[in-house]
Amino acid sequence: MKLHRITALIVRHLYLYRRSLPRIMEIFYWPFLDLVIWGFITLYLARYQSQVPGFVTFFLGALILWDMLFRAQQGITISFLEELWARNLMNLFASPLKPSEFLAATMAMSVMKVTIVSIVMSVCALLFYSYNILIVGAWLMPFVLNLVITGWIIGVFTTSLIMRFGQEAEVLAWSMVFLFQPISCVFYPMEVLPTWLQMIAMANPAAHVFEGMRTALGAGAPPIEDLAWAVGLNGALLVGVVAWFYRTVAYCKDQGLLVRVGE
Template identity: 30%
Template structure:
């Protein structure tokens, strides 16, 4: 596998075949390891039941205000799993190669770096689709919340969240390549830090004052602000959407640049010996 992500050519039949093979490899690992479905179905269901029940309790206790809170909690849960599942799927897709000691094997194949990323990215999309559909279905069945009620504005929000998940995953994979297994905790921990700062369920104005500038600098903050506006029926906040789009583009660029630099360091320092 070539480690040069910039050495990219138009995808021909062979490249598409290799991308499909990578996707199938990871899908088979998931489908034949039932315990791996815990992250895909069980945790999302737990989140939906937890926040949905809190929202229902608030609606019963607080009238229209409580109802609004319930909508924000459920819409935030569904949207959060878009970015969460994308990031986890892409990052653990790479970790699977390290756990199975397959990195050296990949490097001896004709597979190019961008083909591998495309294959794992496609797998991440499939896994995210399964998980998010399950969350949305449970929210509809248990709490009568239909995420499609957000309207067509849901499409750019979903696309931006998927891109954010990709970007964070690329940064994390780069750090794992550079620093080894000690950085693997970031796969699960990175978004745990981002979540409260992004205002998934509430405006960031409710955060402590020292944290608000940090929150405003995150692209995810503006994406979820758009989601809350749609959930509240206020229409599309174009300024927030523009900030979210620009911030996500910068984050994605930083993720790709960071991964490329870590890959070069990985090759130059001979760090492949960690996985042989």
């Protein structure tokens, strides 16, 4: 991998965001709205705090962490879509740029978006609801890292599908991640799912992160097992999805799909 090719793509996206207020707004708009709506719901439900202990802590913490995953996924997929919309894929794939460098650049963009959104959401939660995300404690960082990687996995998978099926599949960039939300057990424990769905959720690294978060916040016990599952699954799925991306690039080159941009 060559660093100058990765930085070229990052610089290209930074130029884009520097001049585009709608794009900057898009990064903050949904997380901010989520926080406002769910924040008030949480405040309302907090009246019953005695019946559901730690409700506020679980809910707002989960919301902020879920948005990190969502932004990590968007960082990958939207970066690809920007190239598709700009009809720039030919310029990139006819250059020495490798697929791995392309992915590395989109992952870097994803980390930047997650960092900015996390800071903004955490500050807003503190200001509006007196909620401090740092109460999750020392486990926060491994949780966040795992969620970012899960976001990458969903992002690379979605990007492969858009590359394969063309611009008409771009709606997946926003919808795919929500397919994973019910089995990520963001706002409820895994045990409330039907048994068959629990089996599927077990294969989702995000579900283990959110289980771990509840364990850490509730019982205060170290969520080692949950984290171990998340790390193992993320590692295996990341390798698998990157291999799938390479396979998709090869398929698109064989079918001439990279040069046929559009619906």
